[in-house]
Amino acid sequence: MNYEFPSFDEMFVAAGEPRPICRHFAERLEAIPGEELRTRQQAAEVSLRNLGITFNVYGHEDGTEKVWPFDLVPRILDAHEWQRVEDGLRQRIRALNLFVDDVYNDQRIFADGVVPGELVLEAPTYRPQMQGFRPAKGAWCHISGVDLIRHEDGTIYVLEDNLRCPSGVSYVLENREVMKRTFPQMFDGVAVAPVEEYPERLLETLLACAPPHATNPTAVVMTPGIYNSAYFEHTFLAQQMGVELVQGSDLYVDGGFVYMRTTLGPQRVDVIYRRIDDDFLDPKCFRKDSALGVAGLVDAYRRGNVTLANAPGTGIADDKAVYAYVPEIIKYYLGEEPILHNVPTYLCDDPEQRKYVIDHVAELVVKPTNESGGYGILIGPHATDEQRAQCVARIRDNPRNYIAQPMLNLSTVPTLAGGELAPRHVDLRPFVLCGEDIYVMPGGLTRVALVEGSMVVNSSQGGGSKDTWVLRNGNQTHHVHASHSN
Amino acid sequence: MLSRVADSLYWMSRYVERAENVARFIDVNYNLTLGEGAGLGDQWAPLVDTTGDNELFRKFYDDANRDNVVQFLAFDQRNPNSILSCISNARENARSVRETITSDMWEQLNKFYLLVRSAARTPNRLAGAYAFCDAVRLASHSLIGTTYTTMSHGEAWHFLRMGRLMERADKTSRIVDVQYFLLLPRPDDVGTSLDVVRWSALLRSTSALSMYRRVHGQITPNRVADFLILDRNFPRAMRFCVLRAQNSLEIITGAHSGTFQRRSEQLFGRLRAVLDYTGIGEIISRGMHQYIDDFQRELNQIGLAVQADFFTQGDPEPASQTQRQA
Known part of the structure; x- marks a missing residue:
C-alpha cells in the first residue's frame, strides 16, 4: 500500500508499518483489491441512501436532506488507551455537573476565587431563571458529547465540551450497522466493544432522573421538527427507546403538569429528552417568539413535576471561555489531577492574553465562545490578511466572545478518497450519560475531514464519519491462538 | 398514540x-x-x-x-x-x-x-x-x-389501514363511475352492449379480472359493477374497503359493533349498513352515477369526522399543520 501521512496516523507508525493493534486489520485491508474497496464503499452509500440516513443542511437549495458521508475504513483504538480516556471523561463530566450545580446554587467556586463569577454570570448561556434550583438526582448534564483530538505528539486533548444538545450518537450506531452490512469479513477474529446498548442506557438514565412522584414514568423525545439538522437522530433515538417523539404542539401544561395530546385524550409526561435549545423551550420564560416550545413548561419544571434533559442552563459549562478553567474546576470539586488535558487556550477577555492573540492571529485558531457546528471560526494560518483583520476587529469589539488556541495538527486515518486510501484528519466525539451513574459509550463518533489537508470535520462543512472500534483487551491475536490451541 | x-x-x-x-x-x-x-x-x-x-x-x-x-x-x-x-x-x-x-x-x-x-x-x-x-x-x-x-397490528397499524382503505374505496368508486360512463354512454345501453376487451381492461385496472372470473364467470357490465361495488371479499371492492376500515375504527376506539359514541363511528356504521343491504339492481335503476356520487359524499363526511374525533379533537389549534385534500 502506497500510504504516506503528514502527522500522527492512527493506523500506521510509518509508511508500510502498521501499529501493533492495527496489524491484523491493516493486513486484511491491504489484501483487498482497490476495486473491491470501491465497490463496498458504493454499497455502503446505497445502503445509507435507502435507509434515508440523512442530515439537514441549512440554506441548501436542492432539498434539505443530505446523505451522511460515511467512510469504510474504521478508526481503531486500543483498549488500554481507551480506558484512560474513559476515566478522564468520567472525571470531567462529574466535575462539570458539580460545577453547574454550584453555579445555580451556592456559588462556592466564585467565592473561593477559582473561577471569576462575572465570566459565568455574564455568559449568554447563563439562565438566571434556574438560580436556586436543583434537578432530580442532582443531574444537570444527562447527555454530553466531548470533542477529543489527537495532536501530532500522540497526546489526546479535549477540544470542547458539549453539554447542551450534542448530536451524532445515532450515526455511531448506524455506522456500525452499515459497516456490518457491507464489510462483515473485517470483523472476523476482532473483538470490538459493542455500541448497541446506548439507547437502553439512555432510557435508563432518563427514567432514573424522573420526578420522584412518578411511579411508572413516561419519557419522550422532543424535537423542533423535520427541518432541524438532527431530525433523523431524534426519530432514531425515540424509536430505539420506544418512546414518543413529540413536538411542542403535541404538549401542553395544565395545573403545573405536562401532558401530550393523544387519540385517546391527554397523557402525562414525566421526562423530556429535549433536542431543542433553552431559548425555545417556553415562550413564557425564554424567547417570547418561540413557536417550537410549550407555554408553562419551565414553571412545571421548576415545580419538580417534569424532568428536562439536559437541564436548562448547562450551556455555561460548554462556553469556550469557561472551558479554559475546566482543569481548575476538576481540581476544585474532586481534588484530582485532570486525566485528560485541555488544548492551551487564550482568553481574549484578559488584556494580556488578548494582546498575544492579536499579535499572533496568523498562527492561531480563533473561536467564538458560544457557537457550535464550526461556525465563525478563523483558522489563522489559512486565512487571508483581510479575514484576519476582520477577526481582530471582532475581538476588539467583543473580547469576551472569543478565545484562541494554537493550530493543532489532527491525527489521520486511512480514508477512501478518489478511489485510493489516503490520510485524512479526524477528531472523536465520545458520548457520556450522567444520571445516578456515569456511562461512557465505547468509542464515539469519529468525524473525518474528507478534503485533503483540511482539519474541518463538521458535517455541515464537508466532513464525513467513520466507524470507531475500541478493541477489547488482547483480542488481536486471540483468534489466531485459539485456533491453534484448540 | x-x-x-x-x-x-x-x-x-x-x-x-x-x-x-x-x-x-x-x-x-x-x-x-x-x-x-x-x-x-x-x-x-x-x-x-x-x-x-x-x-x-x-x-x-x-x-x-x-x-x-x-x-x-x-x-x-x-x-x-x-x-x-x-x-x-x-x-x-x-x-x-x-x-x-x-x-x-x-x-x-x-x-x-x-x-x-x-x-x-x-x-x-x-x-x-x-x-x-x-x-x-x-x-x-x-x-x-x-x-x-x-x-404490530395495534392502534398505529389500524390508522394506517383505515386511511388506506378509505382512499381505496374512494378511488375504486371513481374508476367505476368514469369507466362505466365511458363504456356505456347512454342509459339505454346498460345491460346490452358488451365489449369483453374493454370490460376486462377495467377489471384488470383494479387487478380484479381473475377474482371476478372465479365469482361470476362471464363478463357482463352489471356483474362487473356488482363485483367492484358490493363484493365483500375482493380487497379493492368498495364494500370490502368500508367493512375493513370500519373494523379498524372499532378496534381503535374499542367500541362494540352496532353502537357509536363518536360521529365517525356513527357515519361509518350507516354507510356500511347501506352497502350490506343494497343489490346491484337497485343501484343501476337508481342511476350508477347518482349512487356513486352519494357514496363519495358520505365517505368525505367520514373523513372529516375522523379528523375531528382523533386528530384535532375540537382543539382550537389543530395538531396538524400541513395538507390536503380528502
Whole structure:
C-alpha cells in the first residue's frame, strides 16, 4: 500500500508499518483489491441512501436532506488507551455537573476565587431563571458529547465540551450497522466493544432522573421538527427507546403538569429528552417568539413535576471561555489531577492574553465562545490578511466572545478518497450519560475531514464519519491462538 | 398514540394508496385506448375527470392529449395529486413519524420515493410511463406487505389501514363511475352492449379480472359493477374497503359493533349498513352515477369526522399543520 501521512496516523507508525493493534486489520485491508474497496464503499452509500440516513443542511437549495458521508475504513483504538480516556471523561463530566450545580446554587467556586463569577454570570448561556434550583438526582448534564483530538505528539486533548444538545450518537450506531452490512469479513477474529446498548442506557438514565412522584414514568423525545439538522437522530433515538417523539404542539401544561395530546385524550409526561435549545423551550420564560416550545413548561419544571434533559442552563459549562478553567474546576470539586488535558487556550477577555492573540492571529485558531457546528471560526494560518483583520476587529469589539488556541495538527486515518486510501484528519466525539451513574459509550463518533489537508470535520462543512472500534483487551491475536490451541 | 402521529400515519397511507390508484388509472386508460385509432384513442380527458382535478389541469395545459395527461397525473409537482406529489407527501408524513413506523417500512417508502423522483427526472419519462405505473403498483404492494409483516397490528397499524382503505374505496368508486360512463354512454345501453376487451381492461385496472372470473364467470357490465361495488371479499371492492376500515375504527376506539359514541363511528356504521343491504339492481335503476356520487359524499363526511374525533379533537389549534385534500 502506497500510504504516506503528514502527522500522527492512527493506523500506521510509518509508511508500510502498521501499529501493533492495527496489524491484523491493516493486513486484511491491504489484501483487498482497490476495486473491491470501491465497490463496498458504493454499497455502503446505497445502503445509507435507502435507509434515508440523512442530515439537514441549512440554506441548501436542492432539498434539505443530505446523505451522511460515511467512510469504510474504521478508526481503531486500543483498549488500554481507551480506558484512560474513559476515566478522564468520567472525571470531567462529574466535575462539570458539580460545577453547574454550584453555579445555580451556592456559588462556592466564585467565592473561593477559582473561577471569576462575572465570566459565568455574564455568559449568554447563563439562565438566571434556574438560580436556586436543583434537578432530580442532582443531574444537570444527562447527555454530553466531548470533542477529543489527537495532536501530532500522540497526546489526546479535549477540544470542547458539549453539554447542551450534542448530536451524532445515532450515526455511531448506524455506522456500525452499515459497516456490518457491507464489510462483515473485517470483523472476523476482532473483538470490538459493542455500541448497541446506548439507547437502553439512555432510557435508563432518563427514567432514573424522573420526578420522584412518578411511579411508572413516561419519557419522550422532543424535537423542533423535520427541518432541524438532527431530525433523523431524534426519530432514531425515540424509536430505539420506544418512546414518543413529540413536538411542542403535541404538549401542553395544565395545573403545573405536562401532558401530550393523544387519540385517546391527554397523557402525562414525566421526562423530556429535549433536542431543542433553552431559548425555545417556553415562550413564557425564554424567547417570547418561540413557536417550537410549550407555554408553562419551565414553571412545571421548576415545580419538580417534569424532568428536562439536559437541564436548562448547562450551556455555561460548554462556553469556550469557561472551558479554559475546566482543569481548575476538576481540581476544585474532586481534588484530582485532570486525566485528560485541555488544548492551551487564550482568553481574549484578559488584556494580556488578548494582546498575544492579536499579535499572533496568523498562527492561531480563533473561536467564538458560544457557537457550535464550526461556525465563525478563523483558522489563522489559512486565512487571508483581510479575514484576519476582520477577526481582530471582532475581538476588539467583543473580547469576551472569543478565545484562541494554537493550530493543532489532527491525527489521520486511512480514508477512501478518489478511489485510493489516503490520510485524512479526524477528531472523536465520545458520548457520556450522567444520571445516578456515569456511562461512557465505547468509542464515539469519529468525524473525518474528507478534503485533503483540511482539519474541518463538521458535517455541515464537508466532513464525513467513520466507524470507531475500541478493541477489547488482547483480542488481536486471540483468534489466531485459539485456533491453534484448540 | 399522539394525535399528530395518528394524523400523519393516516395521511401517509392515504397518499401511497392515491399514488397507486393514479398509476392504475393511467394503465387502464392506456389499455383501453391502445389500437383504438381516433375514437377512444382521444379519450384522455375523462381520466383527468376521474381524479377531480380538471380545473387545475386546464390551468396548465391546453390539450388533453395523452402526453399532457400522463405528465400531469404522474410527474407534475403542481398537481397535488400527481404520483410524484403523493409519494413526496407520503414520505414527508412518514419522516415526521419515523419513530412509529418500522425501519423496514421507512426503507421501503424511501426507495419508493427515490424511484418516483428519479423517473420524474428522466427526459423520456413519458415513453416509459407504463412500465413506471407498474413499478409504482409493485412498490405500493411491497410497502403494504412490509407494513403487514413488520409492524404490530395495534392502534398505529389500524390508522394506517383505515386511511388506506378509505382512499381505496374512494378511488375504486371513481374508476367505476368514469369507466362505466365511458363504456356505456347512454342509459339505454346498460345491460346490452358488451365489449369483453374493454370490460376486462377495467377489471384488470383494479387487478380484479381473475377474482371476478372465479365469482361470476362471464363478463357482463352489471356483474362487473356488482363485483367492484358490493363484493365483500375482493380487497379493492368498495364494500370490502368500508367493512375493513370500519373494523379498524372499532378496534381503535374499542367500541362494540352496532353502537357509536363518536360521529365517525356513527357515519361509518350507516354507510356500511347501506352497502350490506343494497343489490346491484337497485343501484343501476337508481342511476350508477347518482349512487356513486352519494357514496363519495358520505365517505368525505367520514373523513372529516375522523379528523375531528382523533386528530384535532375540537382543539382550537389543530395538531396538524400541513395538507390536503380528502
